[in-house]
Amino acid sequence: MKSFSVSLLLFLSSFLNAQNIPLYVGSYTGADSEGIYTYDFNYKTGELSNKKLIIKIENPSFITLSSNKKMLFSVSENGENSLVRSYALDKNKSYNFINEVSSNGENPCHIQLNKQKTKIVVSNYTGGTISIYNVLKNGSLSENIQVIDHNIITTKSHAHSAQFYKNDLFVADLGRDFLSHYIHKNDSYNLNNYYLMEEKSGPRHFEINKKGRFIYVLNELNSTISVLKKFNETYNNIQNISTLRDDYTAQNSSADIHLSKNKKFLYVSNRGENSIAVFKINSKNGELQKIQNIAVQGDWPRNFTLAPNGNFLLVANQRSKNISVFKVDKKNGELTFLYSIDAPTPVCLVF
Numbered sequence: 001m002k003s004f005s006v007s008l009l010l011f012l013s014s015f016l017n018a019q020n021i022p023l024y025v026g027s028y029t030g031a032d033s034e035g036i037y038t039y040d041f042n043y044k045t046g047e048l049s050n051k052k053l054i055i056k057i058e059n060p061s062f063i064t065l066s067s068n069k070k071m072l073f074s075v076s077e078n079g080e081n082s083l084v085r086s087y088a089l090d091k092n093k094s095y096n097f098i099n100e101v102s103s104n105g106e107n108p109c110h111i112q113l114n115k116q117k118t119k120i121v122v123s124n125y126t127g128g129t130i131s132i133y134n135v136l137k138n139g140s141l142s143e144n145i146q147v148i149d150h151n152i153i154t155t156k157s158h159a160h161s162a163q164f165y166k167n168d169l170f171v172a173d174l175g176r177d178f179l180s181h182y183i184h185k186n187d188s189y190n191l192n193n194y195y196l197m198e199e200k201s202g203p204r205h206f207e208i209n210k211k212g213r214f215i216y217v218l219n220e221l222n223s224t225i226s227v228l229k230k231f232n233e234t235y236n237n238i239q240n241i242s243t244l245r246d247d248y249t250a251q252n253s254s255a256d257i258h259l260s261k262n263k264k265f266l267y268v269s270n271r272g273e274n275s276i277a278v279f280k281i282n283s284k285n286g287e288l289q290k291i292q293n294i295a296v297q298g299d300w301p302r303n304f305t306l307a308p309n310g311n312f313l314l315v316a317n318q319r320s321k322n323i324s325v326f327k328v329d330k331k332n333g334e335l336t337f338l339y340s341i342d343a344p345t346p347v348c349l350v351f
Contacts, residue, residue: 003265005332015193016106018039019044019045020040020080021040021043021351022041022069022351023038023040023041023314023350024065024072024351025323025343025346025348025349025350026036026062026074026346026347026350027060027061027340028061028345029057029058029059029060029299029345031323032344033257033342033345034053034344035053035055035056036055036072037051037052037054037062037343038052038131038232039051039229041307043267043309043312043315045309046257046338048314048341051064051343053055053094055074055095056216058076058077059076060073060075060076060077060347061108061347061348062074062108062110062111062303063075063348063350066113066117066320067115067117068091070088070139071086071087071089071113071117071135071139072087072089072195073086073113074100075109075110075122076100077107080106082105082107083102083103084100084103084108084133084141085097085098086100086140086141087139088138088139089267092185098139099101100141101133101142101143101144102144104126104129104147105122105124105129105131105147107125108122108123108125109120109160112162113135117135118135118276119133119164120337121133121169122215123159123160123161123172124161125169127150127160128149128157128173128175129148129150129157129222130150130155130162130177131144131146131147132144132146132147132148132169133145136264140277141192145188146188146189149214150173150176150180151293151327152176155176157175158174158175158176159173159175160172160204160207160284161183161201161204163208163221165208167183167252168183170215172204172206172306174204174220175202177197177198177200177201178194178197178216178219179194179195179197179198179206179228181193181194195232197233200221201220201221201222201224205220206255206256207257207266209259213230213286214227214229215227215228216228216257216259217256218243218268220253220254220303221253221255223242224240224241224243224254225237225239225240225241226239226240227241227288229258238285239288239289241279241288242290243270243290244275244277245273245275248293250272250273251272252270252272253267254268254271255269255270255301255302256268256302256304258305259331260306260310261306261308261309261310261330263282264280264283264333265279266278266288267335268324269301269303269304270301271291273300274293274296274298274300274301274317276293276294276304276315278290278291278333279291279333280333291333291334292335294326294334294337295314295337296317297340298322299317299342300319300320301315301316301318301324302315302316302318303348304349305349307334307351309331310328311327311328311330312338313325313326313327313335313348315349316343316346316347316348319342321342321344321345322342323349324337324339324340325339
């Protein structure tokens with residue numbers, strides 16, 4: 001009987017471990033945080049456990065990983081001395097430092113790896129520049145191959161995020177209120193067009209649907225989403241919609257935006273209202289209908305992410321230092337709060 005009980009416990013432990021995937025957490029370092037952490041996330045139950053510090057680094061406010069998790073890249077946000085760092089996974093499943101390069105601008109706040117795992121793009125918020133690097137075979141970063149400077153004499157740029165889409169590059173500039181579109185040609189990215197948002201709206205992050213027909217731009221300063229629809233080779237703004245409850249009138253700064261896994265819904269984080277706003281997407285014309293604003297059970301929700309199976313949504317609450325976990329109803333898109341755990345100043349969550 002004892003042997004059976006031990007065998008059962010070992011089986012259950014193995015079964016639960018098989019359901020766990022790593023959640024990577026970038027943070028602002030200080031008294032409670034030392035860098036990049038991981039948690040075991042049970043994608044069946046939504047449980048977070050086993051917090052580990054995996055990389056000591058200053059202010060890794062945004063991180064990105066290759067699809068096989070063998071390469072990890074992070075910004076180190078530190079004013080004029082800001083850096084971009086690369087790490088590789090070894091046989092012991094530890095991330096080893098490979099190299100670091102200058103971010104070529106103050107306070108990088110976003111980093112993305114292209115699908116081919118050959119290029120990295122970094123957005124420098126204070127510097128107003130976008131830096132592009134080659135990723136070499138061993139995972140190390142080249143010196144920059146291009147720096148795009150959005151600053152002009154009359155207006156200070158605040159580049160906030162950049163995304164590769166096929167061979168193109170899109171950049172949200174909070175300071176200059178536009179989304180710019182670059183085309184890759186002759187080993188560089190050349191400006192194709194830029195799309196102005198409302199004045200002082202502050203475009204921060206954006207999502208592009210799979211076919212590139214619609215772009216959903218989250219505006220931080222006026223708490224709206226601008227819906228851009230593709231007509232021929234350009235985009236037109238077809239809708240601006242608030243991310244807030246109708247009765248909310250206090251200060252707010254919208255932060256992050258993500259499409260649901262089935263692409264039927266759109267989620268946005270609101271800092272101030274401290275909520276996640278949920279929108280239903282009209283499959284024919286791309287327009288949005290707000291269906292829910294749910295409290296994040298924390299303060300200042302920065303970045304959030306959806307579990308790979310789309311069943312859960314996890315929120316990094318920066319000021320209250322906790323991660324909140326929600327269940328996703330895939331049929332209607334709505335969220336149900338499950339629980340939260342304490343976390344060291346989380347600002348970026350990545351699966």
